[in-house]
Amino acid sequence: MARPKNKDRRSAIMVAATRAIVAQGLSAPTASIAKEAGISNGSLFTYFETKAELLNQLYFELKSEMGTAAFEGIAAKRSLRSQFACLWSNWMRWAMAAPEKRRAIALLHVSDDITRETRVALHKELSPIAALFEHARSKGPMKNASSTYVGEMVNAVAETTMDFMLQDPKNADTHRQAGFEALWRMLG
Amino acid sequence: MARPKNKDRRSAIMVAATRAIVAQGLSAPTASIAKEAGISNGSLFTYFETKAELLNQLYFELKSEMGTAAFEGIAAKRSLRSQFACLWSNWMRWAMAAPEKRRAIALLHVSDDITRETRVALHKELSPIAALFEHARSKGPMKNASSTYVGEMVNAVAETTMDFMLQDPKNADTHRQAGFEALWRMLG
């Protein structure tokens, strides 16, 4: 029923999984995740039926969190550009503040274990952001492109920018701005 | 030298590995790669010392091939824009013609088994393309960004476009053009 008794323990597993995946890759053993979470290996399976289930839920939560963080305060902005600027700034700030989560998302993104259902559910969850992209698209030079294409394009530019900010934190600001300007030029 | 190490067999392994990785992920067993290649499991190791070695060589070859294909005929073009247009068109054509290779590259790109050496060697191998990006960067609005950042940005846009072209082949042309225009706006 996916309704575990102990919420803290569940989220301890999530945190542990993030750390373990970043440190050891997606093949991090469940036993090592459990150890990191301070529980026994068997207990992990009372919270998540399978490892794949854990990965899917982790991906969903991390990406939702990232989306929520990115969307903060957008509503108050007037112009599309300032909305995007706000989104971009939130997004990059989150990535810099939570580099492990960011890296885990990147790894999970390409995992075979992440189901189509999870991806679809995430899409729904992040629809306010998609709506923003959609708005931009419909008014700009990409008006004939599909909306998910625009979304993935924004995402790709963002991911690339994050990687560079994290790799080279001294010039993080430069990268952030360059990324935003590039994106804006692209969208139009 | 009786029964010399067979170039066909080596490349049969490469093809088989590509197929197996696309079908089963990076964790595709070496035995399954061997079977797909029509050789015994042990034979694989006369061609590649370890699985990691195979993956590295495969990544190098696939990406080199992609780069070479993309670069075809660029030299004849005059303007920067027509060089990029040519590159883009070659690149997308290759991706559509070899979707498995394309997918394998994407998977290998994030593998822990791919060493820094391989990535560096590839960078060298693909330096003509990097030079093209560098040229574009230095003349446009991204002149203050790092050259690898521009390169990764181009790559990200290309990857995203390929994914959409492959997912939705009917509108492949639309996506290709939209991608190119977006890229060109970005670079500028």
Next chain:
Amino acid sequence: MARPKNKDRRSAIMVAATRAIVAQGLSAPTASIAKEAGISNGSLFTYFETKAELLNQLYFELKSEMGTAAFEGIAAKRSLRSQFACLWSNWMRWAMAAPEKRRAIALLHVSDDITRETRVALHKELSPIAALFEHARSKGPMKNASSTYVGEMVNAVAETTMDFMLQDPKNADTHRQAGFEALWRMLG
């Protein structure tokens, strides 16, 4: 602690390993040891991290046991000769009673997997016996030889004697006595 690591099971593995090694040599597969012990192949590794670890612990335990058995009741003896006679008699009795253990010790003795640490630890464990040899040495014609040399000499004579007793049990007594007399002449 549910289902605590089971001492019986551990010793079942030891017994099984002894049997398997005697039957198949040191290259006896861990799977075959596990089967003999009535557990699954994977379970073996909850008791011993590696096969080498198992072999080391087995060697240590078998040889300690042999030493303890050999040393039994020595303290009560007065003369050096009667101490040696007691040691010898215990030793040979143990070998006849546990021929598999004896054979396993002989095989393990020459294994590359047995570490220096194990050999040193055994030396410590068996130091009372070494002290006895040392005592004999210092008073006899071998007073100028090294103490470990004398120890190994005694060991060699004992091993040889055991082999003959086991090969030819009918004349075991004759061999035992001949061995002791030979040893005593040697030590002097």
Next chain:
Amino acid sequence: MARPKNKDRRSAIMVAATRAIVAQGLSAPTASIAKEAGISNGSLFTYFETKAELLNQLYFELKSEMGTAAFEGIAAKRSLRSQFACLWSNWMRWAMAAPEKRRAIALLHVSDDITRETRVALHKELSPIAALFEHARSKGPMKNASSTYVGEMVNAVAETTMDFMLQDPKNADTHRQAGFEALWRMLG
């Protein structure tokens, strides 16, 4: 028919096997022996049908050689003691001069691959030495022991002494003499 065309090559394999076994243990791969011998891995099997066959022949040759070396010049000696002294001195000299062969013999001695046939054949080959032991036995305190027992006892004492001489070459002479005296006391 065990009559290989090329005697040099055969003995090159023997030498290589000795070296490889000393360096890597009895599990030294046949490929590594072949490489050491400067031939291809497949060629090894035109000289020896199986690895076990190679090991048996190697054991036979090494031990025969050792025996022959040890027996040199014995006939000229009069007294039993001087015969033994000569044997001992030859034996130890050979061991010091050919420590690898010595070590290989020790390893092969305990190998499961060495057949009873080989051991019997060696016994025959070394019968002159056995006769010497037999002579000593029949006149001394071990007159009631079996003749092979005496032989093995001598062997054990010799092996132990060699090990110490090789381990501690500075005191090799001391060990050699101590060993001989101990042996002589034992025999008689």
Next chain:
DNA sequence: CATGAATGAGCGTTCATTCAT
């Protein structure tokens, strides 16, 4: 519900031996 030992399929790799050249 927590624990951690038990399970056993599965993996990458090795290596004695065979065989095409």
Next chain:
DNA sequence: GATGAATGAACGCTCATTCAT
């Protein structure tokens, strides 16, 4: 005969998952 690539059984070990306590 020599070569070295090909073979495939075998091995030690891992790990997601189960289950007795």
